[in-house]
Amino acid sequence: DGGITQSPKYLFRKEGQNVTLSCEQNLNHDAMYWYRQDPGQGLRLIYYSQIVNDFQKGDIAEGYSVSREKKESFPLTVTSAQKNPTAFYLCASQRQVSQSGYTFGSGTRLTVV
């Protein structure tokens, strides 16, 4: 079955370390998105990519970086510059037509220890 796979499901990071969250999709979707979710704050867009080798900053890009070298993959790196990285991170993808809506992965919960 096609879908989006996020790994790992739980991730622990020491302060000052960079960490990379994986997002892979086999839906042949063009666009991919990263969101951060904190209690009571809904979904906040970090980065998005509508085509391979191109990506744009979302509303809260500071302290994060991404790459889009392959259509299937959109990894997110949480750098040491992100001051409060503990959160639930969601990856999503979409066919390049807005009426299809997003397909979401199951999320990665990152905790700084």
Place this chain on the structure above:
Amino acid sequence: AQSVTQLDSQVPVFEEAPVELRCNYSSSVSVYLFWYVQYPNQGLQLLLKYLSGSTLVKGINGFEAEFNKSQTSFHLRKPSVHISDTAEYFCAVTPMNRDDKIIFGKGTRLHILP
């Protein structure tokens, strides 16, 4: 630009009672509308969507929503809730016929009381 307002952050309801989760949107262009559900520690799953045509849209798990253009609303309803409906529900909007991002509301947490 588009925006979405979910008027209630939390809604408690007794099991087998009806429920309505409210959603209003703002947009200068025509839009597609979506409702997503998120169970604890999971991703979001599409419940239903309005693209065009009939204003009453039926989705999965017995949910339905009604598009009201004059009131710019897209309220979600279920005639009888079950304990398994405990989740967070997100209303979302995107401009019609344009490749643009989906804008999400802040979510409504549905608590089912026994």
